[in-house]
Amino acid sequence: MPKPLFPVWQKRLTLIAALGLALTGMGQMPIFSRYYIADLPGLSWLGNYQITAALHLALGAALVFLLTSYAASWLAAGRLRPTLTTAGKWRVTLYGAVALTGVVRVLQNGSWAMVGPMQVRYLDWLHLAVAMGLLAFAMAAGRKAAVAGRK
Amino acid sequence: MNRRAFLKSLGTAVAAAPVAAPLLARDAAAASGEQLATLFDLSKCVGCGACVAGCREAHAADYPNPQKPFPKMYPSRVKAEDFSDKREVDDRLTPYNWLFIQTATVTRNGKAISLNIPRRCMHCVHPPCAELCPWGSAVRHDDGAVVIDANICLGGSKCRDVCPWHIPQRQTGVGLYLDLMPAFAGNGVMYKCDRCHGRVAAGGKPACIEACPNDVQTIGPRKQIIAAAHDLARQTGGFIYGETENGGTNTLYVSPIPFEELHAALQTGPGNPGLQAAADVMGKEKNLATAVLLAPFAGIAAGILRVANRARKAAKEDDHA
Ligand code: HEM
Ligand code: SF4
Ligand code: SF4
Ligand code: SF4
Numbered sequence: 001m002p003k004p005l006f007p008v009w010q011k012r013l014t015l016i017a018a019l020g021l022a023l024t025g026m027g028q029m030p031i032f033s034r035y036y037i038a039d040l041p042g043l044s045w046l047g048n049y050q051i052t053a054a055l056h057l058a059l060g061a062a063l064v065f066l067l068t069s070y071a072a073s074w075l076a077a078g079r080l081r082p083t084l085t086t087a088g089k090w091r092v093t094l095y096g097a098v099a100l101t102g103v104v105r106v107l108q109n110g111s112w113a114m115v116g117p118m119q120v121r122y123l124d125w126l127h128l129a130v131a132m133g134l135l136a137f138a139m140a141a142g143r144k145a146a147v148a149g150r151k
Numbered sequence: 152m153n154r155r156a157f158l159k160s161l162g163t164a165v166a167a168a169p170v171a172a173p174l175l176a177r178d179a180a181a182a183s184g185e186q187l188a189t190l191f192d193l194s195k196c197v198g199c200g201a202c203v204a205g206c207r208e209a210h211a212a213d214y215p216n217p218q219k220p221f222p223k224m225y226p227s228r229v230k231a232e233d234f235s236d237k238r239e240v241d242d243r244l245t246p247y248n249w250l251f252i253q254t255a256t257v258t259r260n261g262k263a264i265s266l267n268i269p270r271r272c273m274h275c276v277h278p279p280c281a282e283l284c285p286w287g288s289a290v291r292h293d294d295g296a297v298v299i300d301a302n303i304c305l306g307g308s309k310c311r312d313v314c315p316w317h318i319p320q321r322q323t324g325v326g327l328y329l330d331l332m333p334a335f336a337g338n339g340v341m342y343k344c345d346r347c348h349g350r351v352a353a354g355g356k357p358a359c360i361e362a363c364p365n366d367v368q369t370i371g372p373r374k375q376i377i378a379a380a381h382d383l384a385r386q387t388g389g390f391i392y393g394e395t396e397n398g399g400t401n402t403l404y405v406s407p408i409p410f411e412e413l414h415a416a417l418q419t420g421p422g423n424p425g426l427q428a429a430a431d432v433m434g435k436e437k438n439l440a441t442a443v444l445l446a447p448f449a450g451i452a453a454g455i456l457r458v459a460n461r462a463r464k465a466a467k468e469d470d471h472a
Contacts, residue, residue: 005461028285030307031336034229049313050435053283057439064446065453072454080461106443109282109433121287121303128285 005073005082006147010066017063018095018134024059025131027052057106064099088146094134101127186276186295187351188376188401189360189368191269192383196367198252198267203241205362206250206271209347213301214238214247215340217324222333229338231323243422244270246322246342250359253423255416257408266408269359269367270424271344272297272318273393273400277433280310280319289319289341295373295401296346303327306339313432315397316424319343373401380405398431 027046032038038047045051074081084092104114105123115123221231234240238247250271256263278297281289288304291297299310299319305328311319319341328337347357351370355361360368369379377394380403384391392404404426406413414426 005457028283030309030312035226036228049283049309050432054436054439057436057443061439061442061446064443065450068447068450069454069457072451073457074454076455076458078458103443103447106440109277110440110444117290117292117298118300120290121300124285124287 005077005080006070010069014063014066017059017066018138020059021056021063021098022131022135024052024056028056060099060102060106063095064103067095067099082147085145085148087141087144088148090137090141091146094130094137097130098127098134101130185293186373186401187346187370188274188295188373188403189346189357189370190376190380190383191368191402191404193266193268193367193404193406194387194389195365196252196267196269197365198254199364200241200252201362201364202269202359202368203248203250203252205358206344207241207248209350209358210249213342213345215301215322215325215342217322217339218329219324221324222329224338225334232321232339233323234320235322235324243420244318244320244343244424245422246320246340249342249344251422253417255408255413257412257416259408264408266406266413268404268406268413268426271359271402272346273316273397273402274344274346275397276399276401277397277431279313279315279397279432282433283313284310292348294348294351296348296351298345298348299341299343301326301340301342304340305331305337306341307337308341310341315427315429315432317421318424320422376401376403392426396429398434 033047234245253268256265289299323339326340383405389405392410393400393402410426419425
């Protein structure tokens with residue numbers, strides 16, 4: 001029996017990165033200090049923007065690596081290419097959109113600003129909205145298989 | 152493909168580094184030729200406050216007019232910040248006072264000398280207030296002016312927390328948060344010097360520059376202003392602040408007295424920034440940002456390697472069959 005194209009350890013890493021990104025992403029907004037979460041023992045770092053921003057970028061790099069490697073394997077697989085289920089298509093779209101808006105936001109802070117200063121708000125709002133969408137999807141259909149014929 | 156091959160693909164990312172690096176170049180001069188900077192010749196400032204008055208007049212219409220009482224905010228630790236009854240305060244930064252004069256007194260050869268230092272937002276080249284604003288309300292315009300849009304700012308004050316000088320000042324009871332969930336998120340609007348973005352865009356000069364009787368401040372292209380600051384420092388044996396602080400700003404001060412001494416002589420506090428050596432806040436994230444841009448190269452290489460390895464293995468198994 002051939003090994004699955006996408007091994008379990010890679011899927012686990014993706015889930016860990018996504019959960020970490022959701023946490024540190026929320027940390028980009030001033031809520032953990034307001035709502036006492038950063039007061040809990042061991043969680044004070046959640047109220048430190050320097051730390052959460054750095055972690056969000058590190059996890060973002062990990063997620064982008066994992067997602068692009070899925071995409072490249074999937075495209076290169078030829079006749080072995082698995083078929084995406086409806087849940088799979090949603091997952092690809094949502095992960096793709098959150099990563100894309102995230103990467104564009106990173107570039108915006110470098111010297112390749114793709115959107116004008118007065119449009120950065122739409123980029124931020126989109127990133128936030130897609131992240132919320134991903135969270136909603138994960139809760140509603142997170143256990144559904146992404147590719148047909150396999151678990 | 153196994154984990155080892157996966158790691159190998161990281162080598163690809165290193166090979167791709169020359170592609171990604173320029174995209175994150177942080178050299179301010181390279182970033183754009185059009186950024187404007189200002190130069191303060193502190194030896195000329197007499198502390199008359201004409202610039203402060205000029206700023207307040209030019210921006211009177213931009214100041215907040217909060218409705219009272221403020222909506223109650225939860226949890227109770229969230230405190231309102233209210234300067235609407237103290238609009239006349241002009242010895243610190245407030246939502247109604249974006250520029251103030253600091254005075255530092257130091258001893259030189261047994262004599263006390265005082266230096267007046269007009270203080271406002273530094274307009275950083277890589278402003279953490281803007282680059283970390285999660286809502287897109289604080290931005291840096293192409294001319295280098297860093298501006299907070301009072302129409303959408305929610306007043307969470309992250310910009311003040313991450314600014315090395317804690318410049319932006321909050322007024323509760325105004326802004327977009329009132330239309331969302333005022334009890335649970337947001338706390339007003341953050342205000343600071345916008346370097347007269349509107350006036351400058353219309354071809355004018357910042358009001359504080361026009362108001363000054365002593366020509367303390369000049370504005371011009373960043374390169375020229377830096378050169379002028381160095382000339383002035385060389386001619387007068389002076390010192391420069393703002394060129395490298397926080398990784399570079401578009402506000403340069405030239406002083407006859409070292410800034411460490413001035414800083415030590417200041418009483419700093421809320422709305423009263425120091426002149427400390429400020430580390431580059433966004434520069435600390437640069438390596439991580441580079442990693443984000445290299446990740447797709449490594450990922451694509453890893454994905455293709457995996458499929459290639461599977462094909463090779465499958466071919467081998469066929470041979471054995
Ligand atoms: C599961 C994936 C992710 C989630 C749930 C998530 C969530 C968030 C949230 C809630 C914010 C704060 C609100 C906002 O600025 O929109 C944020 C900010 C940010 N995210 Fe993500 N994010 C994810 C992935 C990524 C990735 C892959 C990158 C980059 C490679 C990225 C880069 C950023 C950046 C740079 C910010 C700061 C934007 C700013 O401060 O304006 N994010 N993220
Ligand atoms: S001085 Fe502070 S408020 Fe002004 S641009 Fe720099 S980080 Fe932003
Ligand atoms: S540049 Fe404009 S907003 Fe800033 S201190 Fe001067 S007058 Fe005030
Ligand atoms: S108007 Fe000029 S001299 Fe007077 S306080 Fe301002 S910068 Fe100094």
